[in-house]
Amino acid sequence: MNFELTEEQELLRQTVREFVERECPKSAAREWEAAEEFPYELTRRIAEAGLNGIGIPEEYGGQGGDLIDQVIVCEELSRSLAGLAWAWGVTVWSGAKAVSTFGTDEQKRALLPSIAKGETRFAFALTEPGGGTDVLRAMRTRATRVDGGFVLNGTKIWSTMSNTADRIMVVARTSEADKPSRGLTAFLVRGGSPGLTARPIPKLGMRSVQSCEVAFEDVFVPDEDVIGEVDNGWTQILASLNSERIMVAAMCTGILQGVLEDAVEYAKQRHAFGKPIGAMQAIQHGIADIAMKLETARMHTYRAAWLERAGKPCGVEATMAKCLAAEYAVEAADFGIQLLGGYGYSMEYDMQRYWRDVRLLRIGPISNEMARNYIGESLGLPRSF
Template identity: 75%
Template sequence: MWFDPTPEQQMLRQMVRDFVDRECPKLKARDLEASEEFPADLAAAIAAAGLNGIGIPEEYGGQGGDIIDQVIVCEELSRSLAGLAWLWGINVWSAAHAVLAHGTPEQRAEYLPRIADGTMRFAFALTEPGGGTDVLRAMRSTATPVEGGYLLRGNKIWSTTAHVADRIMVTVRTSPSDKPSRGLSVFLVRRDSSGLTATPIPKIGMRSLGSCEVSFDDVFVPAEDLLGEVDQGWRQITGSLNSERIMVAAMCTGILRAVLEDALEYAGQRHAFGRPIGQMQSIQHSIADMAMKLDTATLHTHRAAWLEQQGRPCGVEATMAKCLASEYAVEAADQGIQILGGYGYAQEYNMQRYWRDARLYRIGPITNEMARNYIGENLGLPRSF
């Protein structure tokens, strides 16, 4: 089966591509990433173009649409922005998806229109310093009931844009339990709360989207800022895992397309030994490999998105798409650096940026090793963790 886009989806892709080429072409994206400053103007431009509203129902000020539409937007943004596309994804996918699925009518009415118009930014805080993949057993942060709400204590790490967010979606333990997945709750915490500190961590990629360590020192959270049911936080999170993996696959697919475009352009312009290097068989083979990887990643990503949109099981397919697309993007970017030679190592070219950003997605939000464990278990193999 081929997942033919509808005319509306074709128009959406062209609209986003035109926006990207006009507002954030690759050279501008390179400079934004290198600045290590949060790109507030770009965030405003994305919101003004209506892209934050993709997937948010019209009744809440959004543009409507589904996960396939979000995949299209993510692919086209990532084609230039690479990992900086998460600037869009955190709000539209992580925050809006969670509020729409688990928020009260009051929370939906308050947050979704402001996500759609770009006047409210979110961050997500789940992982803890000793956690990584073993996030549940490492969960030490707690929320203790007090009059009118809860007191949060603990530390989170790798919370992207927490230093500039208006709200941080935080998962903490609210009840003790012998089973690590039970007794967790999710809160929408105001970043300006007393006792909350967010500190960016220096890292090799996505440098203008600060990924932060966040400390909660008796942070008071009103009861109305609980998202969903108390002690049911992990069920809420797992309900969105497939969509998250699909969106990461879409981001890596967009990066793959950028790698292929830049490699083709350079191979046509660069001459060596009296001819363009694109005439050399080894270069042609490398670029052909990139094209095959792009098509494979695209098919896996759109298959998983289609299954999700149809309401059909897609855990294995979404995990495969994430795993393959992230590895293909890293491999292609590394080969792209090789094709550019010394220029591939220079920051004035984008190939190194694609590699740095794509490399993260072999690690998060789930490591590709753990992804393979999950796929193996679903093939009938014994659980390995």
């Protein structure tokens, strides 16, 4: 099996690497993250570079390309930006993919060109308070049919960027059914709609890309903003889960690359007991472990992406990639903090930022415990929940 990148993909990687070094290096990422405000300047630069259009067909103003191209972009952005890459990713992964796959011709013409230009930002609202991973049984948000559309009532939580989004993809119950996975519908709710409020939640990492509690109080959604089939929203969500897990794995892989670069550089420069600390076996072994984890995460990520692009089953592979890459990145960043000693605890260095951002990815968008449940079930073990 050959995962070697094509000449065009290698050129894309190099182009994004040069863009990152020029327009959003690690020093700039530290400043954006420390501001704890949405990085509009970062998203402007990304849009001007044409990266929002990767994966959007050229007929809708995009750059074309596929999931592997998006993985390349995500990995290169995350190497410097870490969790700030969500400012690009949420719109590209959830918004553009949903519209491209399930949108009407009118929705595609209205939204995809503006996404490609960076003029429209998306958020995704699925999880509910008290529900966590038990999304279906905890679903309390309701959408009631009215003349010309639906009225939404309910509360979502951990909806990233919903306070700055132009559209929020919301999943709500529209009818009662014999199974909790049925009777759900997805809506493209317009940001700023009357009755919609989004409250940022203070959190450990990813502070400038806020996650919110979103309340819907009699929010009207016109029929034209229903995405896909009414009462069949869960099927649509399932269709995007593998891509989401692959992209999260790509983000973790990029963060691993950033950790490795910083660890090697520090180990070369820092001297103790008359020699660079990189000459000490314990340090060398720790850095070698990071390098091996990076290559393992990358191989799992690209294998899953290759399967998804080929239209082959990849649920287990995508879940494995996400689970492994997240755990490897957390372990690597923690070692990096220890390697830097006091500087590792300093906000002037990036190790603590890598750790704070990637720690969340062991929890969401699916916890690694639930990921293991799914993998175990795929091996023929009984369902545990």
